[in-house]
Amino acid sequence: MGGLREVAAPFVVPGPSGVAIRGSLKGLTGQDERVLRLVGGLLGSLASRDLKVRCAAGLDHDSGQWAERKRAVTGQSSSRWAGSITKATHDQWALARRGQSAYIHSLQAGIGMIARRLSLPVGSKGSKGSPGGYRSRQEWFAKSRRLRLLEERLERERADREAGRVRVVRGGRKLLRNRHNLQAARLTGTGWRERWEAGRWFLQADGESGKRWGNETIRVSPDGEVSIRLPAPLAHLANAPHGRYILACRVHFRHRGEQWADRIAANRAMAYRIHYDVERGRWYVTASWQIPPVKMVPLEAARSGGLIGVDMNADHLAAWRLDAHGNPVGEPRRFDYDLSGSAPHRDAQMRHALIRLLHWTQRHHLSIAIEDLDFQAETTREKHGRRKRFRRLISGMPVSRLRSRLTSMAAELGITLVAVDPAYTSRWGAQHWQRPLTTNTRTTTRHDAAAVAIGRRALGYPIKRRTQPPPQHRSDAAGHRSVQATSGILGREGTRPRIPGPRTRSAGAGCGAKAGNQGVPPSGSWGSAHNRSEHTAEHESWQQDSCSVPRNGPGTARSWVRHS
Structure with missing residues (x-):
């Protein structure tokens, strides 16, 4: 079939490489909050300075400059705080580089799409896969100006990437822009300042194996006591020996608490981060650690007994169970979620839908097949033009978050994930499976058919069903057969030429005494x-x-x- 891109082979998704759990700090005194704010503000200012130095070094940064940065921060805090700060700023610079690369790819996609549409006649219609020309001369002229603007941006970003320059905002660029439009962000000047300062605090420390309870800087005992090693300028605030400050409250980790306790009892590395939620007015501590890579199940073993195909949509997950031969079994399942409202509400909805899917999969002892989606190149307004609702739809789908959550939750339950190429699954699924799976008591949707197509691709079978048997006779009354002629043969849809002679089963054409x-x-x-x-x-x-x-x-x- 010409014009179709090559479909990548399915693969088993590797498991997560780390674990993070969170507990609340309830019962803090006024002195505790004061100390936490002072420590966070001091270390945050040191992190900002170090980030400036790291960004100025660019691509010429080496181990010698790293050691120099760490010595500069150690004189105003401690060696362990300095190690955590320099590592965090280097990771932030690397993240900005990845974001810069993604932005360059987005600019290239937009420039290519605009240039293609500008080359088409004004008013020409497009196909289902690509848009046509612009509607009017005014729109054509406006897009030509935007093309020049995007080309200038692309040239500037390429120059910055070659030079190693990145633009990073500690605290978040979105929050920085909200300062200029507080009414739209529903914030006051005081509220915005509190969020800005809390976002720029630095209260995190990496763990170290062999040290007491896995961390010397921020230490949490097995009974939940939290103590912090104060920086040198704030050592006079210590209420415990060796310049440490012990908080008045205790922390309890409800999720994975036993694993956390086992690790700190063995003095294994444990990283901690203390942060303040301005909306709730609460302090939290997050514990994280690395886990050994999970042994991946071979692909043939993952699909030996069949699997469950899952199609992700804007408001639900469509799933259908398939046997080892690629045949749908039972009824389709639908797991709804609501992505409107606040971010915590959306996260809870997503987790609830995923855990229902995983529990259903666990009862059948099967694997899950899901698409390896990536909408970074699909959300541009250059490709979809005036289809604003569709752009908002695909932009609002939390694809990366769903993928990371599903990977971690499936690894916890011992369920294998198989990722497949998303090319043409919805189209071919609706073409070959929606109508055959529709009965008098079941209405098969396009998403259910896409789930079947995803499962068949993960099993290694073609999405198209097997060739239908020949009709009861050779006339065209039975309709067009599924396999008759390729698309390149002219006249394949026409009627068959009439062959002179009798139409009997015993005598062929041109036979018999009166055949003429x-x-x-x-x-x-x-x-x-x-x-x-x-x-x-x-x-x-x-x-x-x-x-x-x-x-x-x-x-x-x-x-x-x-x-x-």
């Missing part, structure tokens, strides 16, 4: 064959044989036997 008289006489002699005195039809009787069944399809003739 069975056709239509030439023009001007219609009926002459029946008006001749020597014709056998005038002297002998004809009747239908009881053993010969007539074929009543259009374009066919009846079979008759002569009796003397």
Whole structure:
């Protein structure tokens, strides 16, 4: 089939490489909050300075400059705080580089799409896969100006990437822009300042194996006592030996608490981060650690007993169980979620839908097949033009978050994930599976058919169903067969040419004594064959044989036997 891109092979999704759990700090005193704010503000200012130095170094940064940065921060805090700060700023610079690369790819996609549409005549219609020309000369002119603007941006971003320059905002660029439009962000000046300062605090420390309870800087005991090693300028605020400050409250980790306790009892590395939620007015501590890579199940073993195909949509997950041969089993399932409202509400909805899907999969002891989606190149307004609702739809789908959550939750339950190429799954699924799976008691949706297509691709079978058997006769009454002629053969949809001769099962075309008289006489002699005195039809009787069944399809003739 020409014009279709090559479909990548399915693969088993690797498991997560780390775990993070969170607990709340309830019962903090006023002095505790004061100390946390002072420590966070001091270390945050040091992190901002170090980030400036790291961004200025660019691509010329090496281990010597890293050591120099760490010595500069150590003099104002401690060696362990300095190690955490320099590592965090380097990771932030690397993240900005990845974001810069993604932005360059987005600009290239937009420029290519605009250039293509500008080359088409104004008002020309597009196909389903690509848009046509612009609607009017005014729109064409506006897009030509935007093309020049995007080309300038692309040239500037390429120059910054070659030079190693990145633009990073500690606290978040979105929050920084909200400062200029507080009414739209529903914030006050004081509220925005509190969020800005809390977002720029730095209260996180990496763990170290072999040290007491896995961390010397922020230490959490097995009974939940939290103590912090204060930086040198704030050492006078310590309430415990060795310049440490012990909080008045205790923290409890409800999720994975036993794993956390086992790790700190063995003095294994444990990283902690203390942060403040301005909306709720609460302090939290997050514990994280690395886990060994999970042994991946071979692809053949993952799909040996069948699997469950899952199609992700804007408001639900469509799932269907398939056996080892790629046949749908049972009824389709639908797991709804609502992505409107606040971010915590959306996260809860997503987790609830995923856990229902995983529990259903666990009962059947199967794997899950899901699409390897990536909408970064699909959300541009250059490709979808004025279809704003569709752009908002695909932009609002939390594809990366769903993928990360599903990977971690499936690994916890021991469920294998198989990722497939998303090319043409919805289209081909609806074409080949939606109508055959629809019955009087079940209405199969396009998303259910896409789930079947995803599952078949993960199993290694083609999405198209097997070739249908031939019809009861060779006429066109039974409709067009699924496999008859390729798309490149001209006239494949036309009727078959008529073959002269009798239409019987025993005699072929052109056989028999009167075979030449069975056709239509030439023009001007219609009926002459029946008006001749020597014709056998005038002297002998004809009747239908009881053993010969007539074929009543259009374009066919009846079979008759002569009796003397």
